[in-house]
Amino acid sequence: MTTTFPDVSISTERLVLRPFEPADIPAHIEMMNDELVTAWTSVPHPYTRRDAEEWIGRIAPAERLEGRGIAFAVTEFLTQRLVGVLRLRNTNWHALATEAAYVTAPWARGEGYATESALAVAQWLFRDQKFERIEVRTPADNTASQQVAQKIGCISEGVLRNAWIARTQTEDGGWTDIRTDLIVWSLLPEDLEGVAEQMADATGYASFTDWN
Numbered sequence: 001m002t003t004t005f006p007d008v009s010i011s012t013e014r015l016v017l018r019p020f021e022p023a024d025i026p027a028h029i030e031m032m033n034d035e036l037v038t039a040w041t042s043v044p045h046p047y048t049r050r051d052a053e054e055w056i057g058r059i060a061p062a063e064r065l066e067g068r069g070i071a072f073a074v075t076e077f078l079t080q081r082l083v084g085v086l087r088l089r090n091t092n093w094h095a096l097a098t099e100a101a102y103v104t105a106p107w108a109r110g111e112g113y114a115t116e117s118a119l120a121v122a123q124w125l126f127r128d129q130k131f132e133r134i135e136v137r138t139p140a141d142n143t144a145s146q147q148v149a150q151k152i153g154c155i156s157e158g159v160l161r162n163a164w165i166a167r168t169q170t171e172d173g174g175w176t177d178i179r180t181d182l183i184v185w186s187l188l189p190e191d192l193e194g195v196a197e198q199m200a201d202a203t204g205y206a207s208f209t210d211w212n
Contacts, residue, residue, distance in 0.1 A: 003093045005070040005129070011210045012120045015113060017072035017086060020056040024073055027082040028052045031105040038175060039167050040142050041103065045175060067091065069098060074117045076108075083108035086117045088125075097133035098125070102148065109144075115151045119195065122152060126189040133188055139164050140181040153195040154185035 009018040020028070031037065032047035044051050060071040069091045074084035084104040091098040100121065104114045125131040136154055138145040149156075160182040167175045 003067040005064050005088070005091075007064065008124075010072070010120050010124055011077070012116050014077055015083070015117055015120070016075050016077050016080075017117055017120065018075065020060050020071065020073045022053075022056060024056060024082050025049065025052045027105070028056070028073075031082065031084075031103065034106045035169070036106070036144075037103055039169075040139055040145070042165070045167070063087070063089065067093065072117070072121070074104075074113060083111075083113050084117060086114075086121055088121070095133065096129075096131045097135065098131065099135045099137065101136070102145070114144075114148045118148055119152045119192075122187055122192060126192060133186060136185040136187070137164075137182045138185065139166050140183060141166075146183060146185075149185040149187075151195075152187060153191040154187045155191065157184045157186050159183055 007019065009016060011017075029047055029049060029052045032043050032052070033045070037043065038045045062068075064070045069088035071088075072086040073082055074086055075082055082105065084102060087101045088098045089101065100118060102114045102118055122134055125134060134154075136145075136149045137160070138149060140159070162179050163182045164180050165177050166180045168178050170176050
């Protein structure tokens with residue numbers, strides 16, 4: 001039984017999802033130090049060059065090689081700049097199920113990149129890798145992340161109460177931990193039917209996915 005994802009790149013009309021490279025380090029540091037990323041994820045804060053080097057040089061490659069998932073650098077096709085991260089984790093190879101998580105850089109928000117990249121990875125997972133389930137977990141107040149899940153066709157399954165530690169800024173500019181609920185979403189192969197076409201109609205860009 002296959003227990004690792006192939007080392008692939010995925011292309012859409014506007015994006016290329018590929019393995020991380022050392023050249024991504026400056027943009028990755030800037031993205032991970034964004035206030036919204038700090039608030040809703042568990043990345044170190046402040047996010048340093050050492051953190052970025054550890055992610056790109058060891059953590060992200062190990063995610064795939066050890067069978068836990070795969071991490072994609074989401075880049076613009078035309079400019080090649082880094083605009084986000086799409087990560088699959090907690091992969092269950094017997095159940096053919098995995099969890100998807102995504103981050104969008106502050107300079108790329110409002111363009112639909114998270115939705116486009118998540119849909120492309122879902123199509124790859126279901127059609128090429130023959131997976132049967134993708135799970136997404138979004139903090140209760142992270143409406144942007146919830147909207148991405150809804151746009152790609154995910155179904156809300158319920159709430160994990162008090163299951164996540166988010167962060168909020170204090171009056172002195174620091175950060176403090178707060179507990180929050182997680183909304184659990186799932187996506188099955190049949191949920192994708194018609195989603196790409198609906199997105200194309202709504203956004204004006206064509207649906208195209210290729211992987212190699």
